[in-house]
Amino acid sequence: MDKNELNEEEMQIWHLWKGSFQSIFGRVVKEMSEHTGLSEGDYGVLDRLVIFGNGNLRQQELADSMDWDKSRLSHHLTRMEKRGLVTRKPLETDRGVQVIITSKGKSALDEARPIVAKAIRKYFLDQLTAQDMESITMLAERTKTGVQ
Amino acid sequence: MDKNELNEEEMQIWHLWKGSFQSIFGRVVKEMSEHTGLSEGDYGVLDRLVIFGNGNLRQQELADSMDWDKSRLSHHLTRMEKRGLVTRKPLETDRGVQVIITSKGKSALDEARPIVAKAIRKYFLDQLTAQDMESITMLAERTKTGVQ
DNA sequence: ATAGCATGGTTGACGCGTCAACCACAATAT
DNA sequence: ATATTGTGGTTGACGCGTCAACCATGCTAT
Secondary structure (H helix, E strand, O other), X not given: OOOOOOOHHHHHHHHHHHHHHHHHHHHHHHHHHHHHOOXXXXXXXXXXXXXXXXXXXXXXXXXXXXXXXXXXXXXXXXXXXXXXXXXXXXXXXXXXXXEEEOXXXXXXXXXXXXXXXXXXXXXXXXXXXXXXXXXXXXXXXXXXXXXX | OOOOOOOHHHHHHHHHHHHHHHHHHHHHHHHHHHHHOOOHHHHHHHHHHHHHHOOEEEHHHHHHHHOOOHHHHHXXXXXXXXXXXXXXXXXXXXXXXXXXXXXXXXXXXXXXXXXXXXXXXXXXXXXXXXXXXXXXXXXXXXXXXXXX
């Protein structure tokens, strides 16, 4: 078969995969944002701040943990700071910056958690068979470190 | 188990699924945009114009086929028109608009096709087992019409 | 006749993402 | 001493997505 084109079935698989991810993921994100005013990025930032840093993390560590580049995170934190969800404080030790969750940010996160959990369960987990879970795990394993 | 929170394993599955989609999909899109200058949206528009409409489609049909709302498509077409990939022409029959691929758009699409195909094969298809394909198909089937 | 509604599309504002340029500072190489 | 490189972060421009408001036109119900 020509390696430079896809047959019907191959294209089908690609579109099904893309379509179901975007549909399911979109529903979860929409449910969260409608009920809490947080975007997916907001949630990721706040979650990591408390999970990994007990409320505060150095900006570069936060970026790494989210797999975001520093520019993207900088822009995002600027917006979040404006809304009072986090604050930034320069470190004395080096030129790094400490990102700190505010009490408002903490409440927003606490409020969002069960909503996100329910949405993930409803739109995603409840739709999965044991075989699906195995496939997801194995595929992630196989593609984890990247394809050369 | 509490329906309002996720355990370790459930969260794990969610993150693996999200992570591998975003990683694989991101690579495909990046490969295309770097080699052709087309975004995913550009490719989708051009592809549908020739596949479904032999080069031209009414704007609303195009929007439906992409699962985009009219505003999103309108903005996107404005940008594509500026780059010479498509043109728009009002219909006489009603107040609809005909979207027409230009020769430049056609060449860009023809150039992109094999690049996209190769990227999808390399980053996605080649990583799948038969079981993965079955899971993808079944999950899409199960969630197709939406979750009530 | 007119009020209401549906269809097909545009527009502006604003959040989000990426890229390239930039800045400050320190450590290292020439 | 000066140039280079690396780290940590900011900024502006611009493409992309969403939402709400808007416009024109035609159809339908009162």
